[in-house]
Amino acid sequence: MVKEKYDVTKFERPSVTVDIILFTIKDNDLKVLLVKRNVWPFKGMWAIPGGFVRMEESLEEAAKRELKEETNVTDVYLEQLYTFGDPKRDPRTRVITVAYFALVDSTKLKLKASTDVRDVKWFSMYNLPKLAFDHEKILKYALKRLRWKLEYTTVAFKLLPEKFTLSQLQRVYEIIFNKKFDKRNFRKKILSLGLVKEVGKEKGVAHRPAKLYKLNKKIGEIVEIF
Amino acid sequence: MVKEKYDVTKFERPSVTVDIILFTIKDNDLKVLLVKRNVWPFKGMWAIPGGFVRMEESLEEAAKRELKEETNVTDVYLEQLYTFGDPKRDPRTRVITVAYFALVDSTKLKLKASTDVRDVKWFSMYNLPKLAFDHEKILKYALKRLRWKLEYTTVAFKLLPEKFTLSQLQRVYEIIFNKKFDKRNFRKKILSLGLVKEVGKEKGVAHRPAKLYKLNKKIGEIVEIF
DNA sequence: TGAATAGTGTCTTTCAGACAATATGCC
DNA sequence: GGCATATTGTCTGAAAGACACTATTCA
Numbered sequence: 001m002v003k004e005k006y007d008v009t010k011f012e013r014p015s016v017t018v019d020i021i022l023f024t025i026k027d028n029d030l031k032v033l034l035v036k037r038n039v040w041p042f043k044g045m046w047a048i049p050g051g052f053v054r055m056e057e058s059l060e061e062a063a064k065r066e067l068k069e070e071t072n073v074t075d076v077y078l079e080q081l082y083t084f085g086d087p088k089r090d091p092r093t094r095v096i097t098v099a100y101f102a103l104v105d106s107t108k109l110k111l112k113a114s115t116d117v118r119d120v121k122w123f124s125m126y127n128l129p130k131l132a133f134d135h136e137k138i139l140k141y142a143l144k145r146l147r148w149k150l151e152y153t154t155v156a157f158k159l160l161p162e163k164f165t166l167s168q169l170q171r172v173y174e175i176i177f178n179k180k181f182d183k184r185n186f187r188k189k190i191l192s193l194g195l196v197k198e199v200g201k202e203k204g205v206a207h208r209p210a211k212l213y214k215l216n217k218k219i220g221e222i223v224e225i226f
Numbered sequence: 227m228v229k230e231k232y233d234v235t236k237f238e239r240p241s242v243t244v245d246i247i248l249f250t251i252k253d254n255d256l257k258v259l260l261v262k263r264n265v266w267p268f269k270g271m272w273a274i275p276g277g278f279v280r281m282e283e284s285l286e287e288a289a290k291r292e293l294k295e296e297t298n299v300t301d302v303y304l305e306q307l308y309t310f311g312d313p314k315r316d317p318r319t320r321v322i323t324v325a326y327f328a329l330v331d332s333t334k335l336k337l338k339a340s341t342d343v344r345d346v347k348w349f350s351m352y353n354l355p356k357l358a359f360d361h362e363k364i365l366k367y368a369l370k371r372l373r374w375k376l377e378y379t380t381v382a383f384k385l386l387p388e389k390f391t392l393s394q395l396q397r398v399y400e401i402i403f404n405k406k407f408d409k410r411n412f413r414k415k416i417l418s419l420g421l422v423k424e425v426g427k428e429k430g431v432a433h434r435p436a437k438l439y440k441l442n443k444k445i446g447e448i449v450e451i452f
Numbered sequence: 453t454g455a456a457t458a459g460t461g462t463c464t465t466t467c468a469g470a471c472a473a474t475a476t477g478c479c
Numbered sequence: 480g481g482c483a484t485a486t487t488g489t490c491t492g493a494a495a496g497a498c499a500c501t502a503t504t505c506a
Contacts, residue, residue, distance in 0.1 A: 011278050013239040016311075016322055052237050055320050059311035083309045083324050085242075085285035094281050096242055096324075098309050167458075184460070185496060192494085207456040208503035393485075410487070411469060418467090433483035434476035 014085075014094040018063040019050030019135075021081065021099060021142040022073065024106040025159045029124045030175050031106075032139060034131075035070055036119035041091045042132030046123070048139070050097065063100040071120050073109065076102040077158040081142055089134045099138050101145055103158040126178070150176055154195060157215050163199055165210035166190060240311075240320040244289045245276030245361075247307065247325060247368040248299065250332040251385045255350045256401050257332075258365060260357075261296055262345035267317045268358030272349070274365070276323065289326040297346050298336070303329040303384040307368055315360045325364050327371055329384040352404070376402055380421060383441045389425055391436035392416060 022033040034046040049070040053062040060078065067073050078100055085096040123129060125143060128136070149155045156172050157164075170186050190196065197216055202209035248259040260272040275296040279288040286304065293299050304326055311322040349355060351369060354362070375381045382398050383390075396412050416422065423442055428435035 011241060012281050014242050014279065014281065015237065016240050016242060053240065053311070053322075055238050055240065056313055058313060059309065059322070080309065083285065083306060085279070085324065087282055087284060096279070096285070098311065098322075165458085182496075182498080183458090184498085187459080188461095189495085202458095204505095205457080206505050208458045208505090210458055391485085408469070408471080409485090410471085413486080414488095415468085428485095430478095431484080432478050434478090434485050436485055 014096050015090075016053045017050050017095055017097040018053055018059055018066055019048040019097050019099045019138065020063050020067045020078075020102050021048055021139060022067065022071070022076065022102040022104060023125075023142075023146060023159070024104050024109065024122070025172055025175055026106040026122060028171070028175065030126065031122040032125050032128075032142075033071055033073070034121060034123050034129070036121075037132055045132040046121075046129045046135075047132040048099075048135045049120070053098075059098050060100070063098075063102075067102065073104060075108075076104040077155065078102045081145055082138075084134060084138060086134065099142070101142050103146075103155060105159055105161055107161050146176060154215070163212040163214050165202060165212060167210060169213075240322050242279045243276050243321055243323045244279055244285055244292055245274040245323050245325045245364065246289050246293045246304075246328050247274055247365060248293065248297070248302065248328040248330060249351075249368070249372060249385070250330050250335065250348070251398055251401055252332040252348060254397070254401065256352065257348040258351050258354075258368075259297055259299070260347060260349050260355070262347075263358055271358040272347075272355045272361075273358040274325075274361045275346070279324075285324050286326070289324075289328075293328065299330065301330075301334075303381065307371055308364075310360060310364060312360065325368070327368050329372075329381060331385055331387055333387050372402060380441070389438040389440050391428060391438060393436060395439075 024031050024033075033049060035049045037043055037045055037047050049066060051062075051066040051070070053059060057065065059080070063078060064074070067076065079102075081099040081101040083096060083098045087094055089095065089097075125139070128139065131139070146155075150173060156169060156176075159172050160168060166187050167183075169190065170181060170183065173186070174180055195216055196213040198211055199214050200212045202212060250257050250259075259275060261275045263269055263271055263273050275292060277288075277292040277296070279285060283291065285306070289304060290300070293302065305328075307325040307327040309322060309324045313320055315321065315323075351365070354365065357365070372381075376399060382395060382402075385398050386394055392413050393409075395416065396407060396409065399412070400406055421442055422439040424437050425440050426438045428438060
């Protein structure tokens with residue numbers, strides 16, 4: 001069978017959605033943003049925010065638009081995660097979803113009350129509710145990717161404010177890997193990589209103030225490997 | 227806008243295809259399989275094999291089916307690469323393509339003459355023809371992924387017969403990275419990882435015969451990380 | 453001065469990389 | 480014996496990991 005003999009308009013077409021797994025660090029925990037479904041199927045269950053891709057927009061544009069519409073979040077780090085296309089994953093019809101993976105600094109985040117009544121909430125990745133569709137599988141995959149990314153790239157900085165202390169950075173790693181690191185070795189590693197530069201000191205804390213760092217501009221973009 | 231208020235059948239839907247980038251090592255070179263297009267658009271140009279996803283099959287099933295239909299190749303290592311969805315990537319209509327990445331051992335490959343007249347040929351990755359659609363971009367991305375995979379996983383073995391010499395393995399790495407490695411360091415590394423075990427010796431060669439190895443079963447599957 | 457967190461150095465082990473001579477089988 | 484390829488070890492430098500005490504600010 002040769003595809004070019006077929007008129008592309010003749011094929012029955014699947015629906016295509018994007019879903020966005022948005023992670024942040026909040027309350028010393030790794031959080032993911034979920035929305036509550038208020039219609040069939042999986043009514044009342046929590047789901048990863050997402051929606052249908054429109055004909056005139058790219059997948060990444062669709063992901064940004066949906067994230068804004070559903071959660072009022074903009075300006076996030078965004079990358080494509082994986083495409084899930086099992087024919088039975090959505091009971092309504094054939095739906096192929098392109099999952100995106102997003103990171104945001106919780107301090108500059110305002111989850112403005114949504115205009116519609118839908119619940120939008122942060123959940124701990126270590127204590128998830130029952131999820132709609134195959135979303136649990138997607139989240140597990142996203143967590144693997146997040147860990148991989150932290151190990152081999154500089155995405156961790158996307159979870160922090162522009163200026164941060166090395167202890168904050170270490171805490172991000174500890175929360176995401178769910179284990180402790182040695183403080184001296186951690187700092188030695190980060191500083192020897194030359195990723196950051198000193199830009200001041202903490203103020204108004206009831207203990208010795210920590211040095212503040214920010215990411216070196218030139219190195220800050222070694223993020224996009226895959 | 228809340229997606230659940232919409233009837234999913236109301237949206238205009240994009241077409242979804244799978245494309246399969248099949249790599250092999252042949253004639254001391256990294257080759258990729260391409261097919262010649264015989265209709266508009268890009269008539270006469272070479273393209274990555276692929277085709278439309280059917281409603282009842284998964285993406286991976288579609289990739290396997292298309293690969294078999296277009297090139298008669300089965301039994302390959304297959305993983306999802308990336309989904310390309312630019313609205314203008316196909317002049318016919320909106321087509322989102324899920325690209326797959328495949329590896330095969332050229333010694334057990336029979337590209338049986340296709341039943342249709344279409345040309346199917348191996349091209350050197352280092353000397354590609356003009357490609358249809360955004361396929362050049364897709365191939366570049368696939369090469370990056372291939373290199374990454376060789377560095378961090380054991381996929382290289384998918385490009386070799388079951389029994390192989392360390393020199394053959396080293397040649398695979400040299401071809402794909404397009405540079406030479408030190409023989410002693412390379413062998414030390416492979417052997418110290420405990421990935422392979424000795425299973426005999428070459429025969430009938432006009433020089434000192436090399437030891438043959440095969441992949442240790444238990445370790446052979448450290449491939450599926452991403 | 454006590455509470456809280458920041459900041460710092462050494463030793464050991466492991467791994468990567470540079471580097472060249474000998475061994476084996478076939479003709 | 481000559482040809483062609485296979486096989487092997489040492490040294491050096493860099494990075495990772497184990498490990499515990501002192502410094503600073505504020506209340």
